[in-house]
Amino acid sequence: MVAPDLSVELGRLKLAYPTLMGSGCYGSGEEFAPFADLTKIGGVVLKSVTRAPRLGNPVPRLVHTPAGMLNAIGLQNPGIDWYLQRDVAKFAGKPYRVIGSVAGFAVDDYAYVTEHLAARDEIEAIELNISCPNVGSEGETFACDPKLTSKVVAAARAATDKTLIVKLSPNVTDIASIAHEAQAAGADALAVVNTVRGMAIDTNTWRPRLGNVTGGLSGPAIRPIALLAVYEVARAVTIPIVGQGGIETLSDALEFFLAGASAISIGTANFTDPRIPERIVDGLAGYLSERGLTSLRDIVGKAH
Amino acid sequence: METLSTPARVFATTVADRRECAPGVVLLSLSAPELGRVTRPGQYVMAVPPGGERAGTALGIYDAGETGISLLFFVSGPRTSELAGLRPGDALDLLGPLGNGFDLSGDPRDVGIVAGGVGIASVLLPAIALRRAGARVRLYYGARSAAHLVEAQRFADEGCEVLLATDDGSAGHRGYVTELIGRDDAPGLLLACGPSPMLRAVERLANERGIRAQLSLEETFACGVGGCWGCVVPIARESAQAPNFPPASAGGSDAVNARICKEGPVFWAHELRW
Numbered sequence: 408m409v410a411p412d413l414s415v416e417l418g419r420l421k422l423a424y425p426t427l428m429g430s431g432c433y434g435s436g437e438e439f440a441p442f443a444d445l446t447k448i449g450g451v452v453l454k455s456v457t458r459a460p461r462l463g464n465p466v467p468r469l470v471h472t473p474a475g476m477l478n479a480i481g482l483q484n485p486g487i488d489w490y491l492q493r494d495v496a497k498f499a500g501k502p503y504r505v506i507g508s509v510a511g512f513a514v515d516d517y518a519y520v521t522e523h524l525a526a527r528d529e530i531e532a533i534e535l536n537i538s539c540p541n542v543g544s545e546g547e548t549f550a551c552d553p554k555l556t557s558k559v560v561a562a563a564r565a566a567t568d569k570t571l572i573v574k575l576s577p578n579v580t581d582i583a584s585i586a587h588e589a590q591a592a593g594a595d596a597l598a599v600v601n602t603v604r605g606m607a608i609d610t611n612t613w614r615p616r617l618g619n620v621t622g623g624l625s626g627p628a629i630r631p632i633a634l635l636a637v638y639e640v641a642r643a644v645t646i647p648i649v650g651q652g653g654i655e656t657l658s659d660a661l662e663f664f665l666a667g668a669s670a671i672s673i674g675t676a677n678f679t680d681p682r683i684p685e686r687i688v689d690g691l692a693g694y695l696s697e698r699g700l701t702s703l704r705d706i707v708g709k710a711h
Numbered sequence: 712m713e714t715l716s717t718p719a720r721v722f723a724t725t726v727a728d729r730r731e732c733a734p735g736v737v738l739l740s741l742s743a744p745e746l747g748r749v750t751r752p753g754q755y756v757m758a759v760p761p762g763g764e765r766a767g768t769a770l771g772i773y774d775a776g777e778t779g780i781s782l783l784f785f786v787s788g789p790r791t792s793e794l795a796g797l798r799p800g801d802a803l804d805l806l807g808p809l810g811n812g813f814d815l816s817g818d819p820r821d822v823g824i825v826a827g828g829v830g831i832a833s834v835l836l837p838a839i840a841l842r843r844a845g846a847r848v849r850l851y852y853g854a855r856s857a858a859h860l861v862e863a864q865r866f867a868d869e870g871c872e873v874l875l876a877t878d879d880g881s882a883g884h885r886g887y888v889t890e891l892i893g894r895d896d897a898p899g900l901l902l903a904c905g906p907s908p909m910l911r912a913v914e915r916l917a918n919e920r921g922i923r924a925q926l927s928l929e930e931t932f933a934c935g936v937g938g939c940w941g942c943v944v945p946i947a948r949e950s951a952q953a954p955n956f957p958p959a960s961a962g963g964s965d966a967v968n969a970r971i972c973k974e975g976p977v978f979w980a981h982e983l984r985w
Contacts, residue, residue: 431939431940432933432934432938432939433938434934434936434937434938434939438934438936438937438938438973439934439936439938441719441720441721441806441936442719442720442721442806442936454940460956460957462968463940463943463968466930466942466943466944467930467931468931468940468941468942468943469930469931469932469933469939469941469942470931471765471766471788471790471931473789474764474765476766476933478933478939478941480939480940480941483940483943483968485955485956485957486957488957489956489957493955494955626764627764655763655764656763675766675933677934677938678766678767678933678934678935678939679759679760679763679764679765679766679767680759680760680763680767680804681721681806681936682721
């Protein structure tokens with residue numbers, strides 16, 4: 408029997424497998440090379456880059472919490488100029504698709520960084536991180552306002568023809584309306600969702616446990632929140648969705664596909680076991696074969 | 712400090728022995744011959760949680776040899792509780808060996824090892840390596856009380872001179888472990904692992920007396936392999952361990968964030984800018 412087709416198209420970007428490694432969780436991919444089969448992942452979303460260098464937040468940047476973790480890295484990155492000169496060339500020739508991630512604090516920043524990053528052959532698509540919860544109120548401004556989402560996506564759209572994935576925030580009242588605006592402004596795909604805002608307090612010192620006070624919650628703790636967001640977004644848009652939020656097992660992944668995701672992103676689960684992405688891919692092939700299905704597309708959105 | 716590429720990978724190990732050294736302190740011996748052979752002093756592993764659903768746990772490699780490695784850890788939360796529940800015959804997957812480890816080059820002849828609390832778990836291997844090279848090794852070992860001092864005899868058996876300190880005076884000197892380091896007869900090199908206040912005290916002492924010191928730092932890890940930038944410490948830009956990063960846009964700082972899990976966990980005290 409022929410192996411089921413697990414490939415996915417996100418705009419012009421073709422993935423051999425429907426799994427992306429979440430931005431900020433996976434370095435450039437090379438860090439995980441000794442521990443994971445990188446020929447069995449669809450792509451890596453690189454760590455976000457901004458126009459100017461950022462040192463990031465003070466430590467502690469991480470707190471482990473029940474069924475998940477809080478992070479507040481604060482977009483540490485060398486800035487786009489240095490990144491283009493020193494880092495981007497290293498992303499050539501990978502067995503997986505390489506997706507650049509762009510963050511910013513103004514519409515102009517997003518347009519500038521997107522244009523320069525997407526101009527490089529090593530970068531095969533762009534994810535717009537308009538939903539970072541860890542850089543003060545500015546980081547999420549774009550993803551929390553439909554009009555600003557529309558503006559920033561349109562500006563990035565004008566800067567590149569490569570696939571544009573827009574990463575949405577769960578920290579909103581109506582994610583469907585924001586998803587709708589992102590599609591209307593030219594997004595090729597939507598990443599649903601970024602982390603959920605949260606905090607933890609040390610009961611000995613009476614101080615917040617993160618250097619940044621607040622952080623983004625990820626891991627299985629947010630899975631039902633993320634799944635509902637995917638389900639709601641799927642009803643509002645026609646472009647593909649990359650579902651993400653606490654996916655650790657085949658069953659978790661299936662839930663997201665059934666809710667309407669065409670692909671999934673795996674982040675925090677790599678910190679549990681870097682072999683989880685390849686296990687999910689193998690599991691998906693087995694699941695589809697057992698049911699006589701020839702393509703992953705046969706199950707996308709079937710919970711609706 | 713060199714950051715050699717290590718033969719790190721996922722090792723499937725089996726629990727060979729489990730012993731409680733003290734209440735809440737577990738020594739797990741793991742069958743993993745290859746891992747035992749390639750481990751260098753001061754390296755660590757990430758333990759894959761047997762039940763999933765939580766991040767891996769970074770643990771210093773306590774001992775290593777032909778049959779495998781052992782891990783010494785204090786039970787302090789759900790992740791270490793899960794590991795403490797393992798029994799002989801159980802499987803445990805490890806990512807490792809990770810990190811740079813201590814720099815024992817230059818044939819140091821007189822070394823002080825400063826360990827505080829759980830820090831003892833990362834300093835046996837350098838002690839053994841230095842003793843086998845014929846160096847004088849003094850272990851300055853501090854903990855809350857006598858009940859929290861574990862494995863001191865193991866260091867004595869290796870020929871280390873063991874000096875103890877406890878907060879409550881129930882064993883050895885009553886006070887800070889760094890107070891054990893004599894002014895007249897101080898070692899020429901210090902290796903330290905323990906809580907941050909202790910490491911900062913070692914750094915101060917080393918700076919005041921002009922002693923070279925290597926500190927093994929601890930911070931909450933997520934990936935443990937350099938992918939997430941969650942465990943950083945500012946170090947001098949001119950350090951050989953400094954990652955490639957442009958000068959800070961504000962302040963003209965000479966510091967740059969290094970990853971404790973990747974560029975570290977061991978740093979030269981005089982290069983830290985924390």
